[in-house]
Amino acid sequence: MVIIIGAGISGLTLALTLQQQGQDYVLLEAANQVGGYISTETNGHYQLERGPNSYLFDAETIRWITEDLGLGSQILMANDVSKHRFIWRKGRYRALPQNPLSLLFGGFFGWGTKAKILAELFRKPSTTPAETTIADFFGDRFGQEVLDYAVGPFVSGIYAGDVRKLLVGQTFGSVVRMADQEGSLIKAFAKSQKGVGRRQSLTFRDGMEVLPQAIAAHLDHLHLGHRVSQLKRQAHHWEVRVENANGVTEVLEGSQVALCMPAFAVADLVKDIMPQLAEAASKVVYPAMAAVHTAWRKQDIAQMPIGFGGLHPQPENRFALGNIWTSQVFDGRCPADQALFTAFVGGTTAPEKAQLPDDEILKQVIKEQQEAYRIKTEPAFKHIIRWQQAIPQFDINQLRAEQAYNDRDKSLGLSIMANWMGGISLSDCIRKGKEGLPSNLPK
Numbered sequence: 001m002v003i004i005i006g007a008g009i010s011g012l013t014l015a016l017t018l019q020q021q022g023q024d025y026v027l028l029e030a031a032n033q034v035g036g037y038i039s040t041e042t043n044g045h046y047q048l049e050r051g052p053n054s055y056l057f058d059a060e061t062i063r064w065i066t067e068d069l070g071l072g073s074q075i076l077m078a079n080d081v082s083k084h085r086f087i088w089r090k091g092r093y094r095a096l097p098q099n100p101l102s103l104l105f106g107g108f109f110g111w112g113t114k115a116k117i118l119a120e121l122f123r124k125p126s127t128t129p130a131e132t133t134i135a136d137f138f139g140d141r142f143g144q145e146v147l148d149y150a151v152g153p154f155v156s157g158i159y160a161g162d163v164r165k166l167l168v169g170q171t172f173g174s175v176v177r178m179a180d181q182e183g184s185l186i187k188a189f190a191k192s193q194k195g196v197g198r199r200q201s202l203t204f205r206d207g208m209e210v211l212p213q214a215i216a217a218h219l220d221h222l223h224l225g226h227r228v229s230q231l232k233r234q235a236h237h238w239e240v241r242v243e244n245a246n247g248v249t250e251v252l253e254g255s256q257v258a259l260c261m262p263a264f265a266v267a268d269l270v271k272d273i274m275p276q277l278a279e280a281a282s283k284v285v286y287p288a289m290a291a292v293h294t295a296w297r298k299q300d301i302a303q304m305p306i307g308f309g310g311l312h313p314q315p316e317n318r319f320a321l322g323n324i325w326t327s328q329v330f331d332g333r334c335p336a337d338q339a340l341f342t343a344f345v346g347g348t349t350a351p352e353k354a355q356l357p358d359d360e361i362l363k364q365v366i367k368e369q370q371e372a373y374r375i376k377t378e379p380a381f382k383h384i385i386r387w388q389q390a391i392p393q394f395d396i397n398q399l400r401a402e403q404a405y406n407d408r409d410k411s412l413g414l415s416i417m418a419n420w421m422g423g424i425s426l427s428d429c430i431r432k433g434k435e436g437l438p439s440n441l442p443k
């Protein structure tokens with residue numbers, strides 16, 4: 001039997017895959033609900049996402065959620081305007097160029113940067129060392145302006161991360177491999193887009209948590225309120241100690257364990273059996289973040305760009321990392337005469353801001369939005385959500401943890417299937433879960 005620990009999107013998808021393959025499994029989840037970081041809160045007339053705000057799915061995954069999971073009528077595609085992304089620069093939001101031609105001929109970048117972009121097209125193939133940071137990789141090719149005003153904000157929008165710390169090979173592995181072969185990153189990117197189906201941004205009418213709940217409804221062996229407190233390796237099997245919500249402890253036996261949980265939780269469980277992995281996993285950085293939801297009366301907003309949202313480059317010294325213009329992206333999130341925004345605060349570039357008291361964070365976010373959108377009133381609604389350990393950083397610590405994991409004795413049948421190995425996006429987690437477990441492990 002495979003014992004899967006953690007019913008976030010990674011563990012749920014893996015459990016469904018094993019069930020469909022006819023494998024014996026059990027899925028144990030400490031919380032009383034599935035989904036992990038995916039969690040939707042309905043608060044009066046407002047539908048708020050506590051964690052991720054959207055899925056980015058290819059056609060095959062959309063077919064899977066529609067046909068296999070029966071969620072067709074629940075799917076809510078992002079509105080067309082969400083193709084437009086904005087960057088805060090010199091006191092206002094400016095539209096980010098959407099294609100290489102507008103990079104060169106539009107007014108977003110200066111002439112020095114345009115010359116660098118052009119020169120990059122003639123770069124020779126080379127090998128990027130494993131410890132190259134995003135800042136080194138992109139800075140070397142395109143210069144500081146692209147790093148500050150395109151790559152940096154993009155990375156902080158996804159990872160709440162610091163380009164000077166994140167490793168490019170760990171974060172954008174396939175892009176680096178292509179660029180190394182091709183020489184030019186722009187050419188490699190253009191080639192990679194040929195024949196690739198468009199990925200679409202979506203959520204569900206009742207929010208992001210519809211998907212984990214739908215997968216859970218298909219599972220025969222899911223146990224909520226079951227926290228795993230200890231893992232032991234016996235001669236031929238695993239012993240897993242589980243404490244349920246009623247305080248009852250039981251010990252399960254399995255031929256394999258799949259750990260679908262954050263690095264710090266894995267570190268705790270494997271400290272006696274795989275101390276090197278535990279040590280490395282305990283160092284994976286999860287910065288604190290706050291998500292602030294505010295709703296404004298549309299009639300009070302004097303200046304509103306139309307798009308997905310606006311990101312704040314570090315040199316601009318804004319309080320929030322950026323804002324998603326949530327009600328422009330998805331319909332039905334707030335009353336029709338209001339606009340709902342989601343601002344993110346903290347991350348690795350400003351962890352201290354996420355530690356400020358709620359009142360202070362709300363005050364700063366509201367002040368910044370009043371200035372940016374020229375609003376003279378107070379918001380109709382405000383709400384703050386905190387994550388003390390938000391998104392794993394694919395920096396040197398994560399690389400070391402991945403190396404320690406790859407060096408483990410694979411015949412023991414311990415796998416890690418979670419967002420801190422091989423990609424944090426929800427589509428990455430689903431892809432890994434659907435691939436299932438390596439086939440050469442003990443049954």
Ligand SMILES: Cc1cc2nc3c(=O)[nH]c(=O)nc-3n(C[C@H](O)[C@H](O)[C@H](O)COP(=O)(O)OP(=O)(O)OC[C@H]3O[C@@H](n4cnc5c(N)ncnc54)[C@H](O)[C@@H]3O)c2cc1C
Pocket residue numbers: 005006007008009010011028029030031034035036037038050051052053054055056226227228229260261262265289291387390391417418419420424425426427429
């Ligand atoms: C604020 C925020 C915004 C994000 N936005 C997006 C976005 O818009 N799009 C996107 O694609 N991704 C986004 N992400 C990333 C994405 O949400 C995560 O990478 C993904 O949800 C992680 O899923 P997981 O299953 O790997 O882990 P988790 O969701 O962490 O699930 C792990 C599960 O393991 C359980 N567990 C832990 N320890 C034990 C134990 N001892 N016993 C039993 N169970 C245990 C936990 O309770 C939890 O349910 C965002 C993340 C955050 C934090």
